[in-house]
Structures are given as structure tokens and as C-alpha cells.
Amino acid sequence: MADFFSLSELFSGFAAVADPMVILFIFIGVFVGIIFGSIPGLTATMAIVMFLPMTYVMSPIQGVSTLIALYIGGISGGLIAAILLNIPGTPSSIATCFDGCPMAKKGEAGKALGTGVVFSFFGTIIGIIVLALAAPLIAAVAIRFGPYEYSTLSLCALSLVISLTGKDLIKGLISGLLGIMFATVGLAPVDSAKRFTLGMSELTSGIALLTLLIGLFAVTEVIKAAEEVRNPLKAQVKYKNVSIRGFGFSLKEGLAQKWNLLRSSLIGIVIGILPGIGGAISGMLSYTAAKNQSKHPEKFGTGIMDGIVASESANNAGIGGAMIPMLTLGIPGDAATAMLLGGLMVHQIAPGPLIFEKNGVEVYGIYGAMFVAAIAMLFFELFGIKIFIRVLKLQKYWLMPIIMMLCIVGAIGNANRVFDVWNVLFFGIVGFAMIKSGLPHVPLILGFILGPIFELNFRQAVQHYLIDPMDVLSHPIAIGFFVFTIFVVFYSLKRQKKESMLISEE
Amino acid sequence: MKNRSDFITGIILAVFAIWYFVQAQSIRVFSGMGKSVINSQTMPKVWAVCLLLLACVLISRPFRNSFKDAVKKGEKQSFAELMKKNWEVTATFIALFVYALLLTPFGFIISTAVYIFVQTLILAPAEKRSYLGAAIIGVVAASATYYVFVFWLDVLLPVGKIFD
Numbered sequence: 001m002a003d004f005f006s007l008s009e010l011f012s013g014f015a016a017v018a019d020p021m022v023i024l025f026i027f028i029g030v031f032v033g034i035i036f037g038s039i040p041g042l043t044a045t046m047a048i049v050m051f052l053p054m055t056y057v058m059s060p061i062q063g064v065s066t067l068i069a070l071y072i073g074g075i076s077g078g079l080i081a082a083i084l085l086n087i088p089g090t091p092s093s094i095a096t097c098f099d100g101c102p103m104a105k106k107g108e109a110g111k112a113l114g115t116g117v118v119f120s121f122f123g124t125i126i127g128i129i130v131l132a133l134a135a136p137l138i139a140a141v142a143i144r145f146g147p148y149e150y151s152t153l154s155l156c157a158l159s160l161v162i163s164l165t166g167k168d169l170i171k172g173l174i175s176g177l178l179g180i181m182f183a184t185v186g187l188a189p190v191d192s193a194k195r196f197t198l199g200m201s202e203l204t205s206g207i208a209l210l211t212l213l214i215g216l217f218a219v220t221e222v223i224k225a226a227e228e229v230r231n232p233l234k235a236q237v238k239y240k241n242v243s244i245r246g247f248g249f250s251l252k253e254g255l256a257q258k259w260n261l262l263r264s265s266l267i268g269i270v271i272g273i274l275p276g277i278g279g280a281i282s283g284m285l286s287y288t289a290a291k292n293q294s295k296h297p298e299k300f301g302t303g304i305m306d307g308i309v310a311s312e313s314a315n316n317a318g319i320g321g322a323m324i325p326m327l328t329l330g331i332p333g334d335a336a337t338a339m340l341l342g343g344l345m346v347h348q349i350a351p352g353p354l355i356f357e358k359n360g361v362e363v364y365g366i367y368g369a370m371f372v373a374a375i376a377m378l379f380f381e382l383f384g385i386k387i388f389i390r391v392l393k394l395q396k397y398w399l400m401p402i403i404m405m406l407c408i409v410g411a412i413g414n415a416n417r418v419f420d421v422w423n424v425l426f427f428g429i430v431g432f433a434m435i436k437s438g439l440p441h442v443p444l445i446l447g448f449i450l451g452p453i454f455e456l457n458f459r460q461a462v463q464h465y466l467i468d469p470m471d472v473l474s475h476p477i478a479i480g481f482f483v484f485t486i487f488v489v490f491y492s493l494k495r496q497k498k499e500s501m502l503i504s505e506e
Numbered sequence: 507m508k509n510r511s512d513f514i515t516g517i518i519l520a521v522f523a524i525w526y527f528v529q530a531q532s533i534r535v536f537s538g539m540g541k542s543v544i545n546s547q548t549m550p551k552v553w554a555v556c557l558l559l560l561a562c563v564l565i566s567r568p569f570r571n572s573f574k575d576a577v578k579k580g581e582k583q584s585f586a587e588l589m590k591k592n593w594e595v596t597a598t599f600i601a602l603f604v605y606a607l608l609l610t611p612f613g614f615i616i617s618t619a620v621y622i623f624v625q626t627l628i629l630a631p632a633e634k635r636s637y638l639g640a641a642i643i644g645v646v647a648a649s650a651t652y653y654v655f656v657f658w659l660d661v662l663l664p665v666g667k668i669f670d
Contacts, residue, residue, distance in 0.1 A: 057659045170563050174519060177557050181526060184553070188546035191536035195546060196529055219602065225629050226594035397629035401622040402647050408605070408618075409651060413661040421606045428602065432595075437515040455549045462544050 006360055013364025016061040017372060025062050026069040026369055030376040031384075033073020038081050038089045038388050041224065041396060042403075044074025045217050048339040050403055052210065052346065053410040060347035060362050065369035067343040071336055072124060072373040075319055076381065079116035079312055080388050083109060084242065092315035095283035099300065099307030106303050114248015115305045116312045117381040119261060123313030124374040126265040127272070127320020131327075132367050135356075138328040141477075142353035147460035148472065152481035154454040157331050159485045161275045161446045163492035167499065168438065175439045178430075179447025180454075182207055189456035202419040209342045211411050211420045212448060215427020216441050217335065218407040223432050225400045242389060244382055249305060257309045260290050268314030272321020275333045275446055286314035320370070327351050327363065331450065338445045346414070509568035516564030523561055527554035597628045613666020618648035 016022065029051070036047035047070040055063030078093030083100035096116060103112035145153070162172035185196045186206025197203040247254065264286035271282035290310035291300045300307050322333035323340075330351040332338040344351055349359045356363060381388070411420040434441060464471060472478070530550035589596055601624045608617035622644035627635055655661040 053655065053661055054659060056661055170560055174557065174560050174564070177553055177560065181550070181553050181557070184550050188533070191546055193534050193536055193546035195533050195550065196526075222602075222625070222629075223595055223598055226598040227592070229594045229629060229631060395630075395634070397626055397631075397634075398643065400629055401625035402643070404602075404625065405618050405622060405647060405651060408609075409655055409661065409663065412663060413655070416662045418606075418609050418664055421609060425602055425606050429599070437511055439515070458549070459544050466543065 006356075009360035010364045012361045013061075013366075014368045016361065016365045017065060017368035019061075022062050022065050022369070023372060025058070025066040026372045027376045027380075029066040029069025030073035030373050031380055033070040033075075034077035034080075034377065034380055034388055035073075035391050036070070037074040037077020037093075038391055039394065039396070039399070040081050040085070040087045040089055041221060042399070043090050043217075043336070044071050045213070045336045045339050046221060046403065047071075047074045048336060048343065049210075049214050049218055049410060050406045052339070052343055053406065053413040055343065056346065056413055058347075060349055060359075061365045061369075063347045064344060064349065064362060064366060065372075067340055068366060068369045069373040069376065071340060072316070072319060072370065073377055073380075074336070075315055076117070076120040076124075076312075076377050077388070078315075079120065079308075080113065080381075080385070081392060083112045083116060083308075084389065085392065091280035092283055092318070093311065094280050095287040095311035096308055098287065098311075099303050099305075102301065102303030103305075103308070104303075108303065109242045110244045111248040111305070112303075112308060113242070113385055114244040114246070114382070115308045117244070117378060118247050118249075118254070119257070119309045119313045120316040120381075121374050121378045122261055123265050123268060123316035124319060124370070124377070126262070126313070127269055127317035127323075128367060128370045128374070129320075130269050130317075131320035131323050131370075134324050135328050135363075138324060139353045139356055142328055145353065145477070146475070147457040147464060148475040148478035149481065150457035151454055151461050152478045152485065153329070154331075154450040154457070156481045156485045156488070157275050157325075158443070158446060158450050158454075159488045159492075161443050163488050163495075164274065164281075169492050169496045171437075171439045172443050175434065175441070176443035176447035178439075179444035179449075180451030182212065182444075183448045183451035184455075189452060190459050202417065205415075207423060207448075208414055208420060209338070209345075209448065210414045211423040212427050213335070213339055213342065213445065214407045214411050215424045215429075216431040216445070218404060219424060219428025220431040220435060222400050222404050223428070224435075225396050228396075242385065244385055247382070253305060257305060260293075260306055260309050261313045263289060263293070264310040264314040265317035268317035269321035271314070272318030272333055273324050275325065275331060282314045282318050283311040286310040323366075323370075327355055327366070328353060330453070332446070335442060335445060338449065341449070512564045513568045516561045516567075519561035520558055520565065523554045523558035526557070527551060530554060594628055598625065601625050601628060609664050611667045613669060614663040615648045615652050616666065618651070619644040622647055 017026075032051065033044060033047050036042040037044060048067050051066065051070055055066050058066065075090060075092050078088055078090035079096050079100065081087050081089035082093040082096035083104050086097050086101040088094045088097055100112045100116065103109065142149075158176055162176050163169065183206070185203055187193070187204065188195050194204060267286040267289060268282045271285065287300075287307055287310045290306050291297045294300065294306060296304075318333075322337045325331040325333060326337045326341055328351070330341065332341045341351060347362075349355070349362050408421055408424065411424045412418060414420060431441060434444070527550075530547050533547045533550070535545045535547060601621060605617055605621040608620065619641075623640045626640040626643060627637070630636070630640075652663055656663055
């Protein structure tokens with residue numbers, strides 16, 4: 001355990017975040033993140049994609065803190081549009097609409113916003129605490145992982161993503177496979193043979209995760225905006241003089257939500273850890289759990305605090321949850337953490353079980369940055385809510401071209417070459433085609449990240465196996481991952497069969 | 507509609523899987539590491555076969571459902587109609603393609619200003635289109651971004667071959 005906790009690194013990490021410049025970047029990041037979160041169609045992932053190039057020249061702590069701040073602000077900002085427009089600003093805030101909008105209609109918009117903001121804060125803090133406690137433990141176990149464990153773990157993670165993302169197992173599998181296949185471009189693991197470079201020297205180093213993400217998310221968002229030109233979303237804030245007095249609710253009302261907060265945060269964390277599920281599902285699940293456990297379930301949906309507490313604490317606690325596998329295993333839980341993974345790599349921080357040994361200061365810096373970002377989020381959303389309400393009036397046709405430009409800068413700046421702009425365009429077309437064909441995006445991203453990890457470790461595992469076949473039996477964790485993968489696959493097939501039977505009966 | 511979309515997606519994926527498999531055969535296998543069960547060709551070939559099988563499942567779906575959705579009357583649209591209906595989408599792709607094409611010869615500032623101008627006009631509803639506004643935003647955003655990234659953030663952006 002000694003290698004996974006160092007008091008001096010803890011102080012160094014927190015001291016690095018206490019730097020006025022870092023705090024300034026965190027506050028700017030949270031502010032921009034909330035703007036992205038509050039505007040329907042813009043997400044935390046987009047905010048990270050757009051601001052990544054600005055962090056290139058920052059120190060690792062400054063850069064990573066800014067990206068984390070964008071993430072936290074982006075997830076939390078969704079509640080503003082959910083409550084005031086009845087449109088979730090981000091998918092994570094879908095369940096916030098259920099009670100947030102009725103509360104606003106009853107003249108309690110301030111109370112609804114205050115509840116969402118305060119419990120987003122508490123959810124984030126609980127997520128950070130669990131992250132700080134669980135990450136060293138998982139890293140301590142993962143450091144003993146070898147080729148057997150990594151190859152089965154990547155299979156397991158991929159099977160989870162495919163089975164949990166979307167309703168169509170076949171399409172999830174296709175998406176994951178496409179990600180794996182795109183990742184084979186470049187040099188092969190083990191023997192560095194050139195693969196699928198099509199005679200282009202630029203492809204020898206492979207496709208950068210960043211260009212894939214920019215193409216899949218930024219280009220497709222611009223295309224979606226183009227599709228909406230003839231059918232624009234006509235949503236306006238109808239409520240006048242929206243303001244939050246104090247926290248918007250009494251101390252007694254707040255304390256009555258403690259179990260709801262705890263339960264929802266834990267659901268959010270667990271869902272965050274599992275790859276591919278995301279905040280939208282965690283919000284819905286915790287909302288359902290809160291309703292089932294409530295003494296007055298009939299009031300849910302009519303405008304009560306409980307619904308907002310459940311949704312907002314869960315989606316924000318999910319941030320800490322999603323960071324656990326991302327930091328300790330290098331496996332991101334969703335698109336935003338995949339983007340953060342790219343950001344960490346840009347700043348020479350290598351996620352994995354050795355992260356505490358190699359980048360201990362930065363890891364504690366990340367915890368500190370998350371904490372400061374949570375405070376910044378509370379501050380901005382409680383006192384600056386009027387600014388964000390005005391932002392909701394901003395027209396997307398002014399924003400989208402500028403966002404695209406900044407994404408192009410990010411693509412060029414990643415390796416200082418225009419070639420990556422073509423990659424972005426290519427993945428934009430792929431992303432659009434996938435939307436039209438009903439293929440989910442998240443398995444492709446995870447496939448792209450996990451494919452190379454699987455192939456490298458699988459090839460090494462086969463070599464180990466050829467030397468000593470019985471050695472497999474001395475790897476119980478790998479066997480566990482393998483058995484779990486089989487269980488997930490069978491369960492998914494069974495569920496798929498059940499669902500298709502239900503559809504055919506209808 | 508869904509069945510027809512699955513059928514077309516399946517065909518495209520099957521063609522891609524076959525092309526990928528053929529390309530995988532031309533990967534040079536490094537024999538200096540001794541004989542191994544798995545080489546650099548193996549996994550790509552496995553992925554290609556898996557994708558081909560899954561594509562076949564997609565292709566077979568409409569047949570299993572007797573093309574019931576696909577043959578609905580009035581559903582078929584000509585390519586020209588489809589393009590006309592989605593001209594903003596087509597125009598956006600063309601704008602992005604031209605943007606990428608212009609970056610190297612004309613540099614970041616000119617190509618970006620033109621792109622923002624065109625893209626804003628594509629995305630704005632007809633009654634709210636402002637040519638002057640789009641032009642000002644294009645020029646200011648492109649110049650300010652170039653200045654900030656090149657001079658403050660040390661990111662190299664293309665100057666343009668015409669200025670060499």
C-alpha cells in the first residue's frame with residue numbers, strides 16, 4: 001500500500017492546485033463548462049475537445065485541472081436547461097426535467113435550481129471521496145496484472161460496453177469492432193509491422209484518439225445543427241426574475257434528502273465505474289430508486305425536490321466513478337473520460353496502475369482540482385445563474401462554426417500537421433453514417449482504446465501459454481474476468497432475444 | 507426504413523470487411539522472432555471475419571422481416587430529392603472538405619474566415635441570415651484565434667503556401 005499513498009506527494013499535488021493561476025484556470029473551465037452543459041446540443045465532451053489545444057502549453061497540473069473543470073462544469077450545467085426549458089442541457093440531466101420543470105411551472109424555479117446545484121456539489125464531493133479511497137486499492141491490485149489479466153480485462157470491458165450501450169447487440173458489436181479495426185492502423189504491437197497505412201507516412205504512427213473524438217463528436221454536432229435548420233428547437237425561458245435565495249431551500253428540507261443523496265450518489269458512482277453506460281442512465285436509475293423508496297412515490301413528477309436530488313447527485317457522483325477505471329486502468333467509462341484520457345496523454349501522464357508511482361503529484365492534483373472545481377461550480381451556479389439563463393438565448397448558428405474552428409486547431413496542434421484535419425473529416429463522415437445507421441458511438445471509442453491493449457497482451461499471453469500451458473491456472477483474476485465476460489455475453493444474448501420476442505409480439 | 511437502412515449498412519460493412527481482410531494479407535510478417543501462432547496479420551484477419559459475419563446478420567434482417575418496412579409505398583426517395591431535403595447537411599460536408607483543402611495553400615486565417623462565414627450562413631435560418639455579421643465574426647474569430655494560438659500558446663498553425 002505504501003507505493004500507492006505518499007503524504008509528500010499529496011501535499012505537493014494540493015499545493016500545485018493552490019497556485020493562483022491553476023485556480024483561475026479551474027474557475028474559467030467550470031464557467032465555460034457550465035455554458036456548454038446548459039446549451040442543449042453542446043456537451044462536456046465538446047467543451048473538453050474545444051479547450052484541449054489551449055492546454056498544450058500549460059503545465060500538466062494546469063492543463064489537466066482545466067480539463068477536469070470543464071468536465072465538472074459541463075455535467076452540472078445541464079440542470080439549468082432541464083429545469084427552465086424542460087430540455088436536458090446534457091443527456092445526464094434527462095431525469096432532472098421530470099421534477100425540475102414542474103417545480104419551475106409552480107413558481108419554484110429558484111428552489112429547483114438551488115436544489116440541483118447544491119446536490120450536484122454534494123454528489124461531486126462524494127464521488128471524489130470514493131475515487132480517492134478506491135483508486136489506490138484498484139491500482140494496488142492492477143499492478144500485479146500481466147498479459148492474461150489485461151487481455152481478459154479489455155475483453156470484459158468491451159463486452160460490458162457493447163451489451164450496455166443501446167438496445168441492439170449486433171450494432172454495438174459492429175461499432176466496437178470498427179473501433180478495434182481503426183486502431184490497427186499504424187505499427188503492430190510486438191513486432192512493429194506496418195499495417196493499413198495505405199502508403200501514407202502520416203499513418204505510420206496510427207490514428208490519434210483526439211482526431212477520432214473530434215470527428216465523431218464535433219463534426220457530427222455541426223451536422224446535427226445543419227439538420228435542425230428547418231426544424232429548430234423553439235424553446236425559451238418563460239420565467240421572469242429567476243433567482244436563487246440562499247440555497248433555494250431550507251436546512252430542514254435539505255437534511256431530509258440525506259439518504260436520497262447517499263443512495264443516488266452510490267448509484268452514480270457504480271454506473272460511472274462501469275464503462276459505456278453514462279450519466280443519463282445513472283440519473284434515470286437513481287430517480288427510479290428514489291421513487292421506489294419514497295413514502296410518497298405518487299408525488300414524483302409533480303415537482304418535488306427528491307427527483308432533482310436523485311438525478312443531479314447521481315450524475316455528478318458519476319464523475320468520480322468514471323475517473324476510477326480511467327486513472328487506474330486506462331479504461332475510460334464514457335466519451336468525456338475518453339477525451340480526458342487523451343488530455344492526460346498530451347500532458348505526459350500515463351493512466352494505469354503505475355500512475356501513483358510515476359505521476360503521484362498529478363493524481364493528487366486531480367483530486368484537488370476536482371474539489372476546487374466543485375466549489376467553483378457551486379459559486380457560479382448559485383450567484384451567476386442569470387448569466388447562464390442569458391446564455392440559453394445564444395443562437396447555435398453563431399457558436400457551432402467557432403467551435404468547429406477550435407476543434408480544427410486542436411487537431412492540427414496535436415501533432416502540428418494539417419493531415420489530421422482530414423482524419424477529423426473522415427471520422428465526421430463515419431460518425432454521421434453511424435448515426436444514420438443506428439450504430440452507437442461509445443463502443444467504437446472503447447474499441448479504439450481497448451483494441452491495441454487487447455492485441456498486445458493477447459499476443460504476449462499466447463506466448464506465455466505456449467511456454468507453460470498450466471500457468472493460466474495461476475491467474476485467478478484473469479479467469480474471473482473471462483468467466484464474467486461469458487456471463488455478460490450470455491446475459492446480453494438472452495436479453496436481446498427477449499426484447500426481439502416482445503417486439504414481434506407487438 | 508430501418509430494415510432498408512440495415513441492409514445498406516450491412517452491404518457497406520461487408521465490402522469494408524473484405525477489403526480489410528485483403529489488405530491484412532499484405533502485412534509483412536516479421537519472422538525474426540521465431541515461429542509464433544499469432545503474428546501481425548492474425549488479429550486483423552479475425553476482426554475482418556467477425557465484421558463480415560455481423561454484416562451478414564444485418565443484411566439478413568430485412569429478409570427475415572420480409573422487407574415489410576422497406577416496400578411501403580411512397581417511402582422511396584430519389585437521390586436528388588434526398589439531397590435537396592438535406593442540402594444543409596451536404597453543404598456542411600462540402601464546406602468542411604473545402605476548408606481542409608484550403609488550409610495548406612491559403613493558411614489558417616483566410617480559410618477559417620471563409621469557413622466560418624459560409625458555415626454560419628448554412629446554419630442560420632433564412633430570415634435571420636446576416637452576411638455582414640457572418641463576415642465580421644469570421645474575420646475576427648479567425649484572426650484572434652490565430653494570434654492567441656500562435657503567439658501566446660505556441661501552437662503552429664498553417665501560414666499558407668501563397669505567403670511563402
